[in-house]
Amino acid sequence: MAYAQVLSGIYSISFSQVESGINHKKQTQVCMEMHKDKYSISSEHSTMKIPHVLSVAGSDSGAGAGIQADLKACAARGVYCSTVITAVTAQNTVGVQGVDIVSDDFVAKQLRSVLSDMQVDVVKTGMLPSVTVVNILHQNLREFPVRALVVDPVMVSTSGDVLAGPSILTGFREELLPMADIVTPNLKEASALLGGLKVETISDMRSAAKLLHDMGPRNVLVKGGDLPDSLDAVDIFFDGEDFYELRSSRLKTHNTHGTGCTLASCIAAELAKGSSMLLAVKAAKCFIETALDYSKDIVIGNGPQGPFDHLLRLKRNIRKSYGQDRFNPNDLFLYAVTDSGMNRKWDRSISDAVKAAIEGGATIVQLREKDIETRDFLEAAKSCLEICRHHGVPLLINDRIDIALACDADGVHLGQSDMPAHVARTLLGPEKIIGISCKTPEQAQQAWTDGADYIGCGGVYPTNTKANNPTLGLDGLKSVCSSSKLPVVAIGGIGISNAGPVMAMDMPNLKGVAVVSALFDKECVLTETRKLHAVLVETAATIAK
Numbered sequence: 001m002a003y004a005q006v007l008s009g010i011y012s013i014s015f016s017q018v019e020s021g022i023n024h025k026k027q028t029q030v031c032m033e034m035h036k037d038k039y040s041i042s043s044e045h046s047t048m049k050i051p052h053v054l055s056v057a058g059s060d061s062g063a064g065a066g067i068q069a070d071l072k073a074c075a076a077r078g079v080y081c082s083t084v085i086t087a088v089t090a091q092n093t094v095g096v097q098g099v100d101i102v103s104d105d106f107v108a109k110q111l112r113s114v115l116s117d118m119q120v121d122v123v124k125t126g127m128l129p130s131v132t133v134v135n136i137l138h139q140n141l142r143e144f145p146v147r148a149l150v151v152d153p154v155m156v157s158t159s160g161d162v163l164a165g166p167s168i169l170t171g172f173r174e175e176l177l178p179m180a181d182i183v184t185p186n187l188k189e190a191s192a193l194l195g196g197l198k199v200e201t202i203s204d205m206r207s208a209a210k211l212l213h214d215m216g217p218r219n220v221l222v223k224g225g226d227l228p229d230s231l232d233a234v235d236i237f238f239d240g241e242d243f244y245e246l247r248s249s250r251l252k253t254h255n256t257h258g259t260g261c262t263l264a265s266c267i268a269a270e271l272a273k274g275s276s277m278l279l280a281v282k283a284a285k286c287f288i289e290t291a292l293d294y295s296k297d298i299v300i301g302n303g304p305q306g307p308f309d310h311l312l313r314l315k316r317n318i319r320k321s322y323g324q325d326r327f328n329p330n331d332l333f334l335y336a337v338t339d340s341g342m343n344r345k346w347d348r349s350i351s352d353a354v355k356a357a358i359e360g361g362a363t364i365v366q367l368r369e370k371d372i373e374t375r376d377f378l379e380a381a382k383s384c385l386e387i388c389r390h391h392g393v394p395l396l397i398n399d400r401i402d403i404a405l406a407c408d409a410d411g412v413h414l415g416q417s418d419m420p421a422h423v424a425r426t427l428l429g430p431e432k433i434i435g436i437s438c439k440t441p442e443q444a445q446q447a448w449t450d451g452a453d454y455i456g457c458g459g460v461y462p463t464n465t466k467a468n469n470p471t472l473g474l475d476g477l478k479s480v481c482s483s484s485k486l487p488v489v490a491i492g493g494i495g496i497s498n499a500g501p502v503m504a505m506d507m508p509n510l511k512g513v514a515v516v517s518a519l520f521d522k523e524c525v526l527t528e529t530r531k532l533h534a535v536l537v538e539t540a541a542t543i544a545k
């Protein structure tokens, strides 16, 4: 019953773009009946609606991509997945040895079987081998509307084998893209959809996203995994108004077969659970990064490109896997920490300061409000949370677990004299982010044991913002980084002039810098954040060379 209530909450989240497609579900009723010594649940219809994705795609006998990847990705995200198989491929880690296309009639039959009966929330498409199949899908979606359509315009396998000819492009352009809530092409697919336009740089990706958006999909994600000379895997997300550059670290692994199918399926799964589009995309990217990292050394097959393991969650410590889902260490890249005194001095509200920092490129925000009333802190936290959620940026609260709980912030940052991390974990649960300040290797090791998600290490340089704060220097930062597996963010006296040398230390777990006065003790937060962001990006690019 509680689960049914939770789900009804999820469905109340509006999908304004797809409202016309909402499938009105039958109301269900449950009654608990007591029969002597036992309870039974009776209902006229089923009482638990499980989020449901229908994958319309080809089968991969090697099970790294296609329908098999979609099934595993949805299972990993806790979502039911039904399937319509459009083609059967004989495929392994070497390449595609054969393709047997399922007849158009039988694709139509499968679609009708599922859509007419099973209350699908989101349809995700992969390999669509002919324009006729696109027509059939289009007709079925008009007859059986769903809440969202995710189109992965598969044309070529990762091994380079062609899975759909150029004739499919007309079907995509004229029928599927105008109905799609998101389309997720890689560089080659974006170029093909745009008639051979060159898509080779981040700037090309932005232009391509805009042009593809003009074809009708509500959102576009151009995947830059194949970008040459890029330190990170950079994708461009465009929602028709704003561009977002989504970065994740590029992992050294050959086990990448099926990442495109998995990404699209994860987006579909998150949408089916009620997520907004940007959060769905971010969660999907984070899942891929975690799965690739977990699978980087597994050996399946003798070919150049192996599959990865979607179901790591089953094999890992539950808390850590939850942790990986909702916390992406790359979010520590530019960490904005507020200070009410500084914002008061410059006559702006906390929420205006936070908004400007995010617009300038801050990737995570901490409210560190040492001298305001609890009631005012809570109000400020709620309005900042709204801004942060809108931009997909996590919001943490300094010291005050009560405030974090009351406004449902994404987590807390705690110092050595604050509540111990393991107690905070018990109070906050497995999904919240916990950061711990550490100045020594011993504290860093304890933070890991206590279940923290990241370390804040400082003061790297002398600071006026925190009284009597010892300065560790770059050497102190290095020794904390080397003694922990946790991601680290450097803090203390960092600004535009000295952020470069911090990041240039190139410690693998040093993910970014946290700053207070460099952003907030300035007249224009937006300008200062942009400048610092540019310095960090430039340093990262230099290191990559």
Ligand SMILES: Cc1ncc(COP(=O)(O)OP(=O)(O)O)c(N)n1
Binding pocket: 335, 337, 366, 368, 398, 399, 413, 414, 415, 416, 418, 435, 436, 437, 455, 456, 457, 458, 466, 489, 491, 514
């Ligand atoms: C990212 C980050 N790192 C360190 C700190 C300092 O936290 P703490 O030691 O609890 O000191 P106060 O901030 O509470 O004065 C931080 N806030 N953020």
Ligand SMILES: Cc1nc(C(=O)O)sc1CCOP(=O)(O)O
Binding pocket: 337, 437, 456, 457, 458, 459, 460, 462, 463, 464, 465, 466, 469, 491, 492, 493, 494, 514, 515, 516, 517, 518
């Ligand atoms: C809040 C805080 N914690 C520190 C630590 O060393 O743990 S230094 C610090 C203040 C950082 O402010 P600024 O960027 O203005 O120097």
Ligand SMILES: [Mg+2]
Binding pocket: 398, 399, 413, 414, 415, 418
């Ligand atoms: Mg503290």
